[in-house]
Amino acid sequence: MLQIQAIRAQEDAIITALKKRQIDAAPIVSKILEADQLRRATQTALDENLARANKLAKEIGGLFKSGKAAEAQVLKEESATLKEASKTLQATLSEVSETLQDLLYTLPNVPHESVAAGKSEEDNEEIFRAGDIPTLHKDALPHWELAKKYDLIDFELGVKIAGAGFPVYKGKGAKLQRALIAYFLDKNTAAGYTEIQPPLVVNEASGYGTGQLPDKEGQMYYMPEDKLYLIPTAEVPVTNIFRDVVLSESDFPVKYTAYTPCFRREAGSYGAHVRGLNRLHQFDKVEIVQVSHPEASYEALDGMVHHVKEILQELEIPYRILRLCGGDLGFTAALTFDFELFSTAQDRWLEISSVSNFETFQANRLKLRFKDAAGKSVLAHTLNGSALALPRVLAGILENCQTPEGIKIPKILQPYTGFDMIS
């Protein structure tokens, strides 16, 4: 959520920047400013009213004490009138505040200056590429065929137990998953991230805190009995650790990492491009989260990008980095770098990590602040990224490392798997 003060002060700059997302924010912004105007006027009127009522109450008390009941009675009547007026003003204030809040929720984050205007993923800018795309033998298979051939993942069994999109990992497939998780966590903690095991469900307040609610309501699994949402990413519980928190400057940088399963309903996405591990309802992910001083957040973002690069280099996977254009940028992000690995057998790029700076957009909803040197409360910046999402990394390894003899496990993972070959 953008800060109302910022919208007041930089109306034009914000509208201009949001054009990069292919949206015309001008009508919403003017509605916001209108609501803001009304809200402030109403509050001023209400405050004056209440101040008068408070004063009266004190006078009435004094009169009663000194036995002047008749005079008190007169003031009581005025007090009753004030009360009626206050009620009306209070109702207006609540209503306009809610309207304002709802309007603010509809406005996405302002893209960073480096973000290019653009309509869709077509317009994303590739800024880095590394690793050699292997030449596979002629009978090379996509990962879903390999998973079947070596009995690593059973998609049908998952359908029987839960439904489509809930695969069952078996044997070396399960072990490889566990190896990846352990390896990622070890890498992240070695880089200074503190490991967290958060709840896999969150309440409504947490959903709002990171921006999944209200706009992505239908994409999360919900348990109405207990009013809990299954997390779509560890970002939600981990970032919400900092909801309503005031840090001190010495706490920066805050660096957390968490492995969690992630649950996404992903309603409406079917077809060949979601085959196998490409898109699931439940998948594993190791997330990194940072809370940063506003002046250091882009440095922190670079650090996260560098960190993910290092992991991919160690895994010896061909990948590229994209800077998302305005049209493809997530609602809450100011700047996002997507990592994609090349799936040789599918001949396409697969997104495996998304590293973003949210600046104060999440912090504003979360009320995540810190005390600056002058003792003032200032919103912090939040960042997060995947390091990494499992299924597509697994798919990439299976496909890119396949040989006629079997699948060669990347060296870095062998201590974790305990085997160097799946055959």
Added chain:
RNA sequence: AGAGAGGUGGCCGAGCGGUCGAAGGCGCACGCCUGGAAAGCGUGUAUACACCAAAAGUGUAUCGAGGGUUCGAAUCCCUUCCUCUCUGCCA
């Protein structure tokens, strides 16, 4: 799930209809004292919003949350959430 107790400032804890944004203590900050420290003494110590060009200042709200009674609520009533103790159930 049932019975009981309770949720007050950074923390502990008093207040149980007006003078309470809230005693007292701890902590913290600054000052005095000291060769230096401790102790002692003194001063200060919440957040949000509004008014104001801004600072100063003023006003309003906040004693888990929401509603009600009252001229006036931390204090009374209702609803709800959470915590603790006991009982039950359970990995």
